[in-house]
Amino acid sequence: MASQENPASRRLQSVKHIIIVLSGKGGVGKSSVSTQLALNLYASSPTSKVGILDVDLTGPSIPRMLGVDGHSVHQSSDGWVPVFADGSEARLACMSVGFLLKNKGDSVVWRGPKKNGMIRQFLGDVRWGELDYLVIDTPPGTSDEHLSLIEHLAPVQSKLSAIIVTTPQAVALTDAMKCLSFTQAVNLPVLGLIENMSGYVCPCCGEVSNVFSTGGGEAMAQREQLTFLGSLPVDTELVTLLDAATAPSEVPPGSLPEEGPRSNFTLLRRYKATSSAKLFEGILQKALASLNCS
Numbered sequence: 387m388a389s390q391e392n393p394a395s396r397r398l399q400s401v402k403h404i405i406i407v408l409s410g411k412g413g414v415g416k417s418s419v420s421t422q423l424a425l426n427l428y429a430s431s432p433t434s435k436v437g438i439l440d441v442d443l444t445g446p447s448i449p450r451m452l453g454v455d456g457h458s459v460h461q462s463s464d465g466w467v468p469v470f471a472d473g474s475e476a477r478l479a480c481m482s483v484g485f486l487l488k489n490k491g492d493s494v495v496w497r498g499p500k501k502n503g504m505i506r507q508f509l510g511d512v513r514w515g516e517l518d519y520l521v522i523d524t525p526p527g528t529s530d531e532h533l534s535l536i537e538h539l540a541p542v543q544s545k546l547s548a549i550i551v552t553t554p555q556a557v558a559l560t561d562a563m564k565c566l567s568f569t570q571a572v573n574l575p576v577l578g579l580i581e582n583m584s585g586y587v588c589p590c591c592g593e594v595s596n597v598f599s600t601g602g603g604e605a606m607a608q609r610e611q612l613t614f615l616g617s618l619p620v621d622t623e624l625v626t627l628l629d630a631a632t633a634p635s636e637v638p639p640g641s642l643p644e645e646g647p648r649s650n651f652t653l654l655r656r657y658k659a660t661s662s663a664k665l666f667e668g669i670l671q672k673a674l675a676s677l678n679c680s
């Protein structure tokens with residue numbers, strides 16, 4: 387498709403970088419890494435503008451993790467207005483199929499062409515505006531959604547890069563290798579690999595227990611000449627925070643945070659206090675260094 391015919395090329399012309407987060411296997415923490423990436427990029431400068439697009443059509447979890455579950459997107463004369471997870475500051479734009487479902491528990495059972503149409507709309511019909519970074523959270527594996535993304539993003543190929551998330555277990559690493567071959571097949575530069583759930587830090591004494599094996603991600607990165615961005619241990623504070631992020635409509639009256647009607651800056655502040663946030667700062671620095679070299 388010629389670039390001028392592709393609606394995504396118009397919508398994304400003011401987006402500087404597009405980072406696609408991939409994992410070979412489900413449940414390894416891709417959505418939580420995407421959320422942390424977006425929060426860290428957002429917090430990296432008082433003016434940075436970040437978007438996060440949840441392309442995990444059958445299991446959208448970004449709205450819940452960002453505390454905007456239950457919000458709906460507005461259709462304007464110039465396309466969909468994303469939900470701003472930071473409220474009136476409007477520097478953290480979020481779009482997900484989760485905002486389009488009538489009920490939270492509704493499942494999306496779509497065939498390839500319908501998924502493809504949805505992704506085309508997410509890229510071509512959303513008013514993303516000027517963004518420094520657009521983070522795209524994808525479903526596990528390499529499926530219809532990934533192929534659609536790459537097809538629709540072809541006109542902005544030079545802005546694209548990927549991060550691969552794995553856990554240390556052999557089965558996850560095997561699937562991460564499949565992800566890597568996908569990136570090679572579609573010519574997508576990889577900023578690096580993150581090993582998530584790498585050990586468990588005891589909240590009482592800080593002792594690290596290697597519940598699963600550990601170090602497999604780093605070894606894979608070395609073998610495949612990828613940048614190893616870092617490890618994130620199992621963090622009970624993180625899971626409590628991201629799994630319980632509350633939609634403002636569900637906050638009991640009188641319990642809103644003092645700084646305004648939105649709970650998300652509370653989310654950012656609470657996230658920044660976790661041990662994962664400190665580790666993620668190092669991951670972000672390495673990812674940005676890779677981005678500047680690519």
Ligand SMILES: Nc1ncnc2c1ncn2[C@@H]1O[C@H](COP(=O)(O)OP(=O)(O)OP(=O)(O)O)[C@@H](O)[C@H]1O
Nearest residue numbers: 412413414415416417418445526583619620621625
């Ligand atoms: N480092 C971590 N420590 C503790 N819990 C984590 C960590 N990473 C992810 N989790 C939790 O594990 C669960 C699965 O994570 P997440 O939804 O991010 O995985 P996913 O790879 O996106 O899954 P899928 O793509 O299959 O939906 C979530 O409850 C999340 O909060």
Ligand code: SF4
Nearest residue numbers: 588589590591592593
């Ligand atoms: S690591 Fe030590 S303090 Fe932590 S749970 Fe185990 S025994 Fe208790």
